[in-house]
Amino acid sequence: MARERATALLVDFDGVLRRWDPAVAAGVEREYGLSEGVLGEIAMQWGRLQPVLTGRVSHAEWVASVADALAESVGSPERARAAIEQWQRYRGEIDPDVLALVREVRAAGVRVGLGTNATDLLDADLAALGLVGELDVVVNSSVIGVHKPAPEYFQAACAALETPPARVLCVDDQDWVIRGARAAGLSAYRWSGPEGLRYVRAALAY
Template structure:
């Protein structure tokens, strides 16, 4: 007797699920400048600063210039530039356990990256050796719409060739998970690899 699959595609976020940034140096800089830890990240990801980059409307260079200008309202321009540089150049790591689980899932169903990303995503994937990892990549900067807008989930399901209701969605942000659930996807909030492991268990056995 064949046990039916719980879903027919996995739609997975990239940053803070697969790729992680080490902001230790940035945090040290912020403390040295008398700023609260996380100040730079908050400014960089403020909607008015990052949204144009995540929709492919401006380059990464223009995004960082906008972030620098916004930070310069709090610290001298030279310090703002140092903070943004530390943010951009933060070391990255890939979670091999997450990749292993997703590769095992690919033996059964397509895996699609669904990420709010800049126009540099393809270069980033190539640098990490992940150009051909996913079956499809849906980047907000390339499709002109980002999570939690319903359209990006629809595009990802279309790329996978699977109805929305037959997709598992994995993301580290609650608002993105809730948006997916509202569309009928099975959605999991990622906090660590055990969340993905549990979500894939019915598929992997």
């Protein structure tokens, strides 16, 4: 039996609507004499990252913990803090094709939610990147206290979109999130780049 076409879109932030240029972190690592990839390795350690994504610690506290861990490896707290501060100044870039899609589907009456595992810096990032008013709802894991791919996350997202799960299309760049969305009853599409725009348009009822 064919699924109903989706009437709401839940789009991921990092990796879909926002892109990160890896050259920025690589440049900071070279400038401060750090090993290649160390910033991401430390920052994304799940035991450090999970609390900030569920709102148990603030973005500032998470950044401080990253600097502390980096200081242990470089032997200089001051150098570590300077490197982290420079790395954090870069807040990514909006994918213009994805933003154009969001605007297009919203203009056609499709509700669009930003569904993201994020910190309490998200609102500031959205403002800095010019996204205020571009989305109908923002579902931030650190606000609701649970992160993707938990079913409770998707339940909260569908409630915010005022749309039943079977009519929501989730677009994300992580396989584990796609599996979680489908398990929660949503349609889901694994994003790998602009070639996915055609699929998303076809999957939405507008």
